[in-house]
Amino acid sequence: MIWSGATTLLGSAFRLSAPFTGADWRERLALTGPEVIPGGIWLHAASVGELTSARVLAEALAAEFPLTVTTNSLTGRALARKLGWNAALAPLDVPQAVARFLDRVEPAVLVTVENELWPNRSRMADDLGVAQVVVGARISQRSADRWARLPALIRPMLRRIDALSAQDAGSEERLLRLGLPAKALGTRLNMKLLGPAQIHPPEDGPDRARTVLAASTHEGEDEAVLDAYAAAREQVPDLRMILAPRHPERGDAVAQVMEQRGLHFARRSRGGDLDAQVLLADTLGEMGDWYRAAGICITCGSFTDRGGHTPWEPAAWRCAILHGPSVSNHAGDYADLDGAEAAELAPDLPVALTALAQDKPRQRRMGKAARDMLLTRAGDPAPLIARILDLARGGLV
Structure with a gap:
């Protein structure tokens, strides 16, 4: 009652100020918004990260129902909007x-x-x-205590949820305990x-076991991976390298490092392809x-003090x-x-790369x-998608 009363007063004040505000604020007040096909599914994600994580789910739902x-x-x-969905800024949590x-x-x-x-x-x-579903739910012990x-406030909201998919057992x-049925x-x-x-890698080609990718290198890492490659190539002469800078605008600087090492290389930005040794x-x-x-x-960003990049994209491709x-x-x-021998910490990168390049069966085991x-x-999203679609169909009856 306190929340509802206070936000009702706020909503009235916000409405009075609307003529003097910008278009985005009026959209937050739901005074303006995109044309939508009513009766579909409303998906709310806080920002880019949450929306990106929900993309697979959103695409599956949008294939069956109008999605806002x-x-x-x-x-x-x-x-x-870039992904082709009707989109708006979320309404403020005032009743109006x-x-x-x-x-x-x-x-x-x-x-x-x-x-x-x-x-x-x-x-x-x-x-x-309106049926209510929460996906990717997570709550720390600290937040739960609060x-x-x-x-x-929390118990009624949780009791209204028809389906919830959490990220972990603790959540x-x-x-x-807070009231979720x-x-x-x-x-x-x-x-x-x-x-x-959702990535489905093909079967390994004949050249894959002798190709190494340095993914998303930063300044100060190019030299280390190129030196490791040179050392490994002494034992594996047909070893190839793809070096992908995190920021492609560093291409000239990286090319200079390669030239200093006497490497024969091709640049993708100038038409080079996988036929190149480097x-x-x-x-x-x-x-x-x-x-x-x-x-x-x-996986680079891990050989300088940058905290590293995600391992899951190379894992998806069975690297x-x-x-x-x-x-x-x-x-x-x-x-x-x-711990699962799916990745290896390589404080001595030349030694680690040489050993792995020489051991094709181990490469395959690690990638798998x-x-x-x-x-x-990741889990299987199919049951959750089916549940949401069932709720949507029931809501239209």
């Missing part, structure tokens, strides 16, 4: 804005990505018979891994081709992964992959183990 996407950020809205938005969209299902639960949105959607002090347990608990999914898990992949949008071609992937010690951005992931772990971690 809301985000809290301009960049998220821009991404949704939520009511206007629901009247326009008339959703059968509200799908919320991660932790974007709002009291008015939850209550008013429920009053209209919510436990506000049971009158499931904490949400159940056990029957609402569905398949556990890691939303951020669903995209890589390919400087200084373009955007082609990383999938390089992962497909390489049996070994050196054997070598990495440096700086992996704080994905420490748990790398530790698990290392990495992909298997990815698929297990």
Whole structure:
């Protein structure tokens, strides 16, 4: 009652100020918005990261029902529109804005990505018979303790949820204690891994085991990976390298490093291709081709103090992964992959690369183990998609 009353007063004040505000603020008040086909699915994701993680799910839902996407950020809205969906900034959680938005969209299902639960949105959607689903839910113990002090807010919102997919067992347990009905608990999914898990690598070609990719190198790493490649090539003369800088505009600087080492190389930006023994992949949008071609992937950003890049994209392509010690951005992931012998910490990169380049069966084992772990971690989204579609069909009856 306190939340509803306070936000009603705010909504009235916001409405009075609307003529003096910009278009984006009026969209947050649901006074303007895109033309939509009512009766479909409303998917809400906070911003670009959450929307990207939900892309596989959103595409499956959009194939069956009209999809309206809301985000809290301009960049998220821009991404949704770029992907071809009707998109708007999410209505503020004041009753007037939520009511206007629901009247326009008339959703059968509200799908919320991660932790974007709002009291008015939850209550008013429920009053209209809108099914509610949360995907990729996660809640830390600290957040759970805070919510436990506000049971009158959190418990009703959780009780209205028809289906929820959490990211981990700890989040499931904490949400159940806060009031989530056990029957609402569905398949556990890691939303951020669903995209890589949809990649289906082909069978290995004859050259893959003798091709190494240095993925997303930063300044200070090019020299290290090229020296490691030179050392490995002494033992594996037909070894090839693809070096893909994190920022392609560094292409000239990397080319200079290669020239200083007397390497014969081709630049992708100038028409070079995989026939080259050393390919400087200084373009955007082609990383999938390089992962497909390489049996070994050196994940960079980990040999300088940058925290490393995700291991899951090379894992999706069944690459054997070598990495440096700086992996704080994905420490748990790398530790698990290392423990499963799906990746290897390589403090002495020339030695590690040489050994792996000489051992094709080990390459294949590592690549398979990495992909298997990815698929297990991501989970199968099919049951959740089917559940949402069933709720949407029921909402239209």
